[in-house]
Amino acid sequence: MQLIINNRVYTDNSNEADENSVFVVSKQNEKFKDSAIANGCKEIIDSSELKNHIDLSSIKIIGITGTNGKTTTAAAIYSILLDLGYKVALQGTRGFFINDERVEDYSLTTPVQLGNFAHIQKAMQNGCDFFVMEVSSHAIEQKRIEGLEFALKIHTNITRDHLDYHKTIEEYINVKNSFLSDETPKLINKDDPIVKYNSKNGFAYSLENPSTYKVTAYSFKNGTHVMFSHFGEMHSFSSNMMGIFNVYNLMAAVAAVHITTQKPLNEICEALEGFAGVSGRMETVCTNPLAIVDFAHTPDGMSEVLKSFNEKEIICVFGAGGDRDKLKRPLMGQVAAQFAKHIIVTSDNPRNEDPDMIIEDILKGIKNHQSVQVEINRKEAIKKAMEMANENSVVLVLGKGDEATQIIYDKKFPFSDKEEILKHIK
Ligand SMILES: CC(=O)N[C@H]1[C@@H](OP(=O)(O)OP(=O)(O)OC[C@H]2O[C@@H](n3ccc(=O)[nH]c3=O)[C@H](O)[C@@H]2O)O[C@H](CO)[C@@H](O)[C@@H]1O[C@H](C)C(=O)N[C@@H](C)C(=O)N[C@H](CCC(=O)O)C(=O)O
Ligand SMILES: Nc1ncnc2c1ncn2[C@@H]1O[C@H](COP(=O)(O)OP(=O)(O)OP(=O)(O)O)[C@@H](O)[C@H]1O
Ligand SMILES: N[C@H](CCC[C@H](N)C(=O)O)C(=O)O
Ligand SMILES: [Mg+2]
Numbered sequence: 001m002q003l004i005i006n007n008r009v010y011t012d013n014s015n016e017a018d019e020n021s022v023f024v025v026s027k028q029n030e031k032f033k034d035s036a037i038a039n040g041c042k043e044i045i046d047s048s049e050l051k052n053h054i055d056l057s058s059i060k061i062i063g064i065t066g067t068n069g070k071t072t073t074a075a076a077i078y079s080i081l082l083d084l085g086y087k088v089a090l091q092g093t094r095g096f097f098i099n100d101e102r103v104e105d106y107s108l109t110t111p112v113q114l115g116n117f118a119h120i121q122k123a124m125q126n127g128c129d130f131f132v133m134e135v136s137s138h139a140i141e142q143k144r145i146e147g148l149e150f151a152l153k154i155h156t157n158i159t160r161d162h163l164d165y166h167k168t169i170e171e172y173i174n175v176k177n178s179f180l181s182d183e184t185p186k187l188i189n190k191d192d193p194i195v196k197y198n199s200k201n202g203f204a205y206s207l208e209n210p211s212t213y214k215v216t217a218y219s220f221k222n223g224t225h226v227m228f229s230h231f232g233e234m235h236s237f238s239s240n241m242m243g244i245f246n247v248y249n250l251m252a253a254v255a256a257v258h259i260t261t262q263k264p265l266n267e268i269c270e271a272l273e274g275f276a277g278v279s280g281r282m283e284t285v286c287t288n289p290l291a292i293v294d295f296a297h298t299p300d301g302m303s304e305v306l307k308s309f310n311e312k313e314i315i316c317v318f319g320a321g322g323d324r325d326k327l328k329r330p331l332m333g334q335v336a337a338q339f340a341k342h343i344i345v346t347s348d349n350p351r352n353e354d355p356d357m358i359i360e361d362i363l364k365g366i367k368n369h370q371s372v373q374v375e376i377n378r379k380e381a382i383k384k385a386m387e388m389a390n391e392n393s394v395v396l397v398l399g400k401g402d403e404a405t406q407i408i409y410d411k412k413f414p415f416s417d418k419e420e421i422l423k424h425i426k
Pocket of ligand 3: 093109297320321322324348349399400403
């Protein structure tokens with residue numbers, strides 16, 4: 001990765017380092033320092049020093065962490081800020097965007113340190129007032145966000161994911177909490193029993209516990225309608241986004257924009273109404289039969305989505321990613337069994353694992369269920385679900401959202417849940 005500052009190349013790759021460039025050393029690449037020197041590199045700086053080489057103070061950086069809801073909350077903030085007339089950049093799982101235009105496609109949720117600096121630099125060159133970014137647990141642990149000063153840090157929730165990487169749930173929780181331990185202004189979900197944070201400069205939102213942005217009532221009749229109080233004043237907003245979890249995401253977005261812009265809440269709520277949601281998150285693909293795709297790929301994410309359809313007969317199609325947290329698989333099976341009438345277990349990016357074995361892991365969490373089918377081919381699994389559907393049912397295809405490929409070994413094959421569903425409209 002390269003970053004250009006005042007015509008000078010900064011790199012984190014020893015193979016790109018030479019007599020004219022600066023090698024930025026971090027925990028990730030310190031083992032290659034000697035090779036950078038051997039390539040003639042004369043200036044080596046620590047990653048913590050990078051912030052002294054470029055001034056990022058003219059842009060407000062908003063960072064969002066949490067197990068679920070980062071992409072949705074980030075997109076809502078981006079949309080409100082754009083609607084209010086600001087220039088904004090957005091960086092996350094779905095790519096890098098500046099002022100409503102996609103500049104880069106899907107890559108890491110949070111790029112490496114030089115990547116973050118390069119994107120922020122580009123946003124500044126485009127006159128952006130705000131840089132909204134998702135902050136993954138990998139990024140916190142690998143110090144990819146080293147040197148960034150946040151105008152606001154937002155927490156959505158901490159449940160479980162990525163234990164393939166963090167090994168224990170305690171370590172995962174500690175990594176997430178470490179993002180919130182300094183005195184940077186921060187916005188916390190007060191209903192999360194796990195989060196620990198430095199309360200200095202803390203703001204909070206919630207549905208259950210007391211907080212600065214407290215949802216007092218909501219209804220899902222003809223859309224989602226939310227009322228909340230802020231220091232005794234009542235405000236409201238509406239949205240077409242379904243599910244209680246989206247009430248959290250939208251409340252967080254409204255509060256974040258309020259804290260960082262100080263605009264009146266009624267203006268912010270009005271701007272939110274233009275936000276139509278994120279592609280592949282709770283997206284209704286067709287209504288006959290009712291079929292929805294969602295990116296839920298953790299036990300908690302699945303439970304939130306499935307709970308939102310308790311008045312329907314749920315036909316749930318899902319799998320679990322290969323080379324990722326193995327222990328979440330039976331828990332995902334258990335959640336599906338708790339809420340769904342029919343379950344079709346299938347493949348979701350098996351990567352370097354045997355898809356049959358991944359499915360075995362999921363099935364371990366499903367005991368004595370009346371209706372569980374295994375269909376390793378995701379196309380066929382979606383077809384079966386759509387054929388089974390009737391007017392009382394909802395087909396929920398989970399885990400891939402708007403991903404455009406199925407990853408088998410290191411090859412990516414074109415695949416879209418939405419397109420597969422659309423082949424079987426009645
Ligand atoms: C597990 C993981 O996070 N791995 C990341 C890690 O890989 P690594 O340490 O093995 O990388 P490496 O290839 O040894 O390179 C390390 C450093 O040495 C340098 N290098 C390398 C070779 C050399 O000869 N000389 C040299 O200087 C490289 O330029 C790099 O700076 O560091 C690399 C860059 O420094 C990342 O690209 C890589 O992400 C991989 C691709 C990945 O898939 N990560 C996923 C799991 C991830 O981070 N996901 C999160 C969360 C997803 C979500 O929930 O949304 C994300 O933020 O996307
Ligand atoms: N606040 C929330 N609480 C629980 N589940 C949620 C929440 N928001 C979204 N979800 C569920 O999690 C899925 C992923 O949402 P989103 O993409 O916003 O999260 P993310 O944190 O960016 O995930 P990732 O780390 O994989 O990029 C959604 O499709 C939905 O099923
Ligand atoms: N950002 C997450 C997305 C997982 C989505 C699911 N489709 C999978 O491949 O496991 C990850 O890379 O772990
Ligand atoms: Mg994301």
